[in-house]
Amino acid sequence: MSIYQHFRPEEKDFIDQVYSWRSYVENSYAPKLTDFLDPREQKILQLIIGEHQEIKYQLFGGHMQAERKRGLLFPDYYQPEEKDFQISLLEVDYPKKFITIEHPQVLGSLMSLGLSRSKFGDILMEGEQIQLILCEEIKEYIRLQLESIGKAKVQLKEKGLEACIEVKDSWIESSTTVSSLRLDTIIAGIYNISRQKAQQYIQQGYAKVNFTSIENSAFLCEEGDLLSVRGQGRSIIKTIEGKTKKDKWRIVVGKM
Numbered sequence: 001m002s003i004y005q006h007f008r009p010e011e012k013d014f015i016d017q018v019y020s021w022r023s024y025v026e027n028s029y030a031p032k033l034t035d036f037l038d039p040r041e042q043k044i045l046q047l048i049i050g051e052h053q054e055i056k057y058q059l060f061g062g063h064m065q066a067e068r069k070r071g072l073l074f075p076d077y078y079q080p081e082e083k084d085f086q087i088s089l090l091e092v093d094y095p096k097k098f099i100t101i102e103h104p105q106v107l108g109s110l111m112s113l114g115l116s117r118s119k120f121g122d123i124l125m126e127g128e129q130i131q132l133i134l135c136e137e138i139k140e141y142i143r144l145q146l147e148s149i150g151k152a153k154v155q156l157k158e159k160g161l162e163a164c165i166e167v168k169d170s171w172i173e174s175s176t177t178v179s180s181l182r183l184d185t186i187i188a189g190i191y192n193i194s195r196q197k198a199q200q201y202i203q204q205g206y207a208k209v210n211f212t213s214i215e216n217s218a219f220l221c222e223e224g225d226l227l228s229v230r231g232q233g234r235s236i237i238k239t240i241e242g243k244t245k246k247d248k249w250r251i252v253v254g255k256m
Contacts, residue, residue, distance in 0.1 A: 005029045007044065008222070014041060021073050025055050031074035033086060035118035035135060036061070036247050038068055038238060040210045043224030045071050057254045060085045062133040063164040065224075068121045070135070082161070086136040087121065089164060090143065090156040096128040105150040106130060113145050115212070124165040131165055160230070171236060171254030178249050181205065181240070182219040190253050206230035 003014055021032045028045045037045065042059055048172075050056045059082050061069035070085050094101065106123050110132070134142060144154045155195030178189040187198040187207060199217045201207050207214055209221065221237055228234045234256045241250040 003048070006047075008220075014044060018045050021071075022049060023056055025073045029075050031080070031084065033073055033084065034071040034073075035116070036068040036070055036121045037118070038210050040130075040224045041228050042069060042071070042223065042224060043222075049073065049074045060087070062087045062089060062161050063122070063167060065135070065167045066122055066123075068133075070121070079126075085137065087161065088134055088136045088139040089159050089161050090134065090139065091130065091163070092130040093155040093157055094130075094149065094152040099132060099150070101149050101152055101154040106132070107148045107203045109146060110142075112249075113142070115141075124167060126165045129165055131133050131159075131163075133168065134162075151254060171238075171256065173252060173254050174240065175186065175241075175252050177244055177246075178251060181221045181249055182217060183209065183214060183219040183221055186237070187227065187229055187232075189251075190227070190235050190255065193232075199201060200239055201229050201232075 002228075003248045004045055006013065007015055016047055021034065024032050034045075035173045037059070037131050049055060054076050055073055056076055056078075057071055057073045059069040059071050060082065061067065070087065072080050072084055074080055092106075098131060103123060103125055106125075110120055111117065115138060119135045119138050124131040124133065128238040132142070139158065143158075145155060146154065148154055148240060156211070176189050178185050184195050186203065187193070188195040189197075195245075202215055202217050205213050205215055206229060209219065210226050223240045226234065239252045241252065244250055
């Protein structure tokens with residue numbers, strides 16, 4: 001039985017990547033650090049490495065409630081430390097009295113520098129305070145290249161991870177039942193809208209799964225998927241608990 005049949009076709013490359021990481025650790029007896037993984041990628045890594053006796057893994061994203069995390073795969077005798085994850089924190093200094101900066105502007109400015117999204121962790125925002133979590137190896141490049149966000153001139157100051165903005169768990173957890181795991185049905189169930197309305201959002205390109213726009217209403221959702229619908233907010237499928245007696249799927253979701 002192929003491992004791929006348990007996952008989506010478009011996840012094949014990432015699955016192969018996880019297996020290559022595992023092989024590296026097995027053959028070199030050395031730890032392997034990944035870039036930042038989104039919740040779905042973290043779930044795939046957990047499922048593949050699982051309870052593998054000789055290879056262990058840990059996930060860390062710089063703070064306790066991190067959404068995006070780096071993975072560390074290591075031999076069972078290895079004792080990982082926080083510094084092994086090579087995560088840096090930069091705080092954004094800008095003229096707060098005159099300018100307001102929004103989350104999409106921060107992400108857009110970072111992505112315009114030509115680096116992969118996987119090099120960045122969470123963007124933390126609380127009031128006027130903005131912090132960037134990123135892979136240590138790109139820290140100096142970002143400090144040199146990121147001169148503005150939107151219309152604001154910015155300077156970046158490095159801080160220790162202990163200075164991370166304390167993020168209150170922003171996911172409000174709830175349980176619901178849906179007739180299927182299709183994207184239109186899931187969106188309708190989570191956001192309490194009609195399935196027809198959900199289909200309109202999807203067809204108009206307003207729905208994303210794991211940061212990728214999905215325009216197929218029949219797309220099947222999985223545990224760990226991060227959903228966003230323009231105007232409706234973000235949500236995550238935390239667990240799929242199986243079917244009820246009435247043949248509906250019971251799912252636990254978190255909503256922003």
